[in-house]
Amino acid sequence: MSGTGLSEYEERVISSVQENGYQIVSVFDPEDITSSFSYSVGFWETVGQPEIIILGLDGSMGRYAVEEAFRQCRNGLTITDGKAIEGLLKGYDETCVARQVHPDHFVRDYFNSAMWYHQWRTGQPLAAAMQLVWSYSGYYPWDDEAPQEIHEDQPVLYIGKPH
Incomplete structure (x- = not known):
């Protein structure tokens, strides 16, 4: 892609989406895991699903969640608001719930590469x-009984409770 005017990073993103179907971007702070997150680039193009983001997990767990979500989408999963999704957290039986990100949160701090x-x-x-x-x-x-830690680990990018 030389001579395209794209940066090396942008070329890597494009190549990853073409070769793998997606790119994962992980932002990880070893000093403060609560500010760590991972998100997808290319889901909409490859599997016809919205991009996804998961917050408050270390880089390897966040990457695993995005990879597994992609695998499940390839196998027919449709991600909709309020959808419970099993198997995204390696080694845990926890269920993740998909929530629609409010457009006010489509910001570079969270979705830079996906937006580009x-x-x-x-x-x-x-x-x-x-x-x-x-x-x-x-x-x-x-949940009304949710501990404060969950709010610190997972900033709310959606509005309201699931349906």
């Missing part, structure tokens, strides 16, 4: 993303 890639491929801004929300001691952030 979507704009580059379609000429349009990123229009859909889902947050994969995991439980803490059996509680989700929208």
